[in-house]
Amino acid sequence: MARSATHFVCQNCGAVTGRWQGKCDACGAWNTISEEPAGRTARVSGPGRAPRKGRPFALETLAGTKEEAPRLASGIGEFDRVTGGGLVRGSVLLVGGDPGIGKSTLLLQIAAALAKAEAAGGARHRVVYVTGEESAAQVRLRAERLALSAVPVAIAAETSVEDVIATLSQGPPFRLVVIDSIQTLWTDAVESAPGTVTQVRAAAQALIAFAKRSGAAVIFIGHVTKDGQIAGPRVVEHMVDAVLSFEGEGGHHFRILRAIKNRFGPTDEIGVFEMTGAGLAEVANPSALFLSERDLGAPGTAVFAGMEGTRPLLVEIQALTAPTAFGTPRRAVVGWDANRLSMVLAVLEAQCGVRLSGHDVYLNVAGGLRIQEPAADLAAAAALVSSLAQAALPADAVYFGEVSLSGAVRPVAQPPARLKEAAKLGFKQAFVPEAARVEAGREGALKLTPLAALVDLVAMIAPATSGRARAFSGEVGTGSPQKMRSLQEK
Numbered sequence: 001m002a003r004s005a006t007h008f009v010c011q012n013c014g015a016v017t018g019r020w021q022g023k024c025d026a027c028g029a030w031n032t033i034s035e036e037p038a039g040r041t042a043r044v045s046g047p048g049r050a051p052r053k054g055r056p057f058a059l060e061t062l063a064g065t066k067e068e069a070p071r072l073a074s075g076i077g078e079f080d081r082v083t084g085g086g087l088v089r090g091s092v093l094l095v096g097g098d099p100g101i102g103k104s105t106l107l108l109q110i111a112a113a114l115a116k117a118e119a120a121g122g123a124r125h126r127v128v129y130v131t132g133e134e135s136a137a138q139v140r141l142r143a144e145r146l147a148l149s150a151v152p153v154a155i156a157a158e159t160s161v162e163d164v165i166a167t168l169s170q171g172p173p174f175r176l177v178v179i180d181s182i183q184t185l186w187t188d189a190v191e192s193a194p195g196t197v198t199q200v201r202a203a204a205q206a207l208i209a210f211a212k213r214s215g216a217a218v219i220f221i222g223h224v225t226k227d228g229q230i231a232g233p234r235v236v237e238h239m240v241d242a243v244l245s246f247e248g249e250g251g252h253h254f255r256i257l258r259a260i261k262n263r264f265g266p267t268d269e270i271g272v273f274e275m276t277g278a279g280l281a282e283v284a285n286p287s288a289l290f291l292s293e294r295d296l297g298a299p300g301t302a303v304f305a306g307m308e309g310t311r312p313l314l315v316e317i318q319a320l321t322a323p324t325a326f327g328t329p330r331r332a333v334v335g336w337d338a339n340r341l342s343m344v345l346a347v348l349e350a351q352c353g354v355r356l357s358g359h360d361v362y363l364n365v366a367g368g369l370r371i372q373e374p375a376a377d378l379a380a381a382a383a384l385v386s387s388l389a390q391a392a393l394p395a396d397a398v399y400f401g402e403v404s405l406s407g408a409v410r411p412v413a414q415p416p417a418r419l420k421e422a423a424k425l426g427f428k429q430a431f432v433p434e435a436a437r438v439e440a441g442r443e444g445a446l447k448l449t450p451l452a453a454l455v456d457l458v459a460m461i462a463p464a465t466s467g468r469a470r471a472f473s474g475e476v477g478t479g480s481p482q483k484m485r486s487l488q489e490k
């Protein structure tokens, strides 16, 4: 009997099943399985054709020919930093992000920057922007807004992969091909509808082969699903050389470009941009920007001296504690890991005698930044205690350090770089892990307060307002039953 004409493919991970299921067995996602025509996905050579015999090819050596200039720097510093020094020829990059975050704007600016850059021989780089989402007129309108109309970027409003590749194979080789977006492309080779995993995978495969063949760098724009995954093409993530995500909070102008995967560079670098009326502007000194609207003298804010890749980044962490009206207190966190917040709260409660179980806790990283470093523990704890005690922290202080479950303040990477950035921005003191004092060496124009345990920090913050001795345990603030006790007391 002939095989059934359709099969069922998970749109999240690409797993194939024989019948429809609510949940994909392979990746565990719900409601992602849909029916697609079977049979022609594995073989793209057409129905009924016998698989062709392989032909031998010449093997190469590791020491073989190298290209002279393997990297194409766009000249947009923040982008080049994230890609690890520019685009690698013949490589394929996926840029994901929420709708409206500015992906098309960013890539048009990068395409224009590369088109403007002079290639080695004095000739210009050939750059093309293929849009399946918008019309050529819409792209022109955007270019006008970005004052890039005069730049020699070719545009094409096309969605057929075969047509795109046939067009791009003509004439001198292209240096950069931007595909906006990979989900809108479709190929004749498979029968599924555009946007399905099978189509996206086949389209990506064809373009990756084109990139390797022609030496052009290809950038795919990809949409992100509600839960933050690059939609459908999780499969594409594995196929491309680098995955970048373009992030930002709705109400903020800052945009962060972050490397999630990079075969040719680091994955912990970020690029910071600001969305302006005339496109994305690079932010060369993000710390100054993230701290520009600080609420000096307000309780519950602490400045964290963080690192993003090789770059120090100072951000404000804001905490608010309020007596809870419900049986279970609320914990909400924006820009940081909710599990780490729970951990810091537990350590404050169990090791430092800070009672927070009757309080709702809100934690926010100012400016829409998302912090991933455990080094933010100390700053978060300082902000929480400061809010609870209604005691403002010194405005000229920064904090960094990881907090262990035992309440110890543990060392973190690169204290000198953090301290240097803080000193540069006019900070006068730093609360740091003990080890940082030694490591900081002569970096310190700052007064360092080394901390062995979190409880020491709690003891310093709390009595500052209460005027009592080292630790306090009475009513504070507006007479709410907030209790803070230090272990030292016992």
Ligand code: TYD
Pocket: 097, 098, 099, 100, 101, 102, 103, 104, 105, 106, 142, 145, 146, 275, 276, 277, 278, 279, 280
């Ligand atoms: P866009 O690049 O179309 O986003 P995406 O491709 O990720 O969906 O940009 C969307 C937003 O950016 C849009 O709401 C308008 C805003 N914008 C500016 O603020 N300034 C500009 O110069 C441009 C071009 C867009």
Ligand code: MG
Pocket: 103, 104, 105, 133, 180
């Ligand atoms: Mg777009």
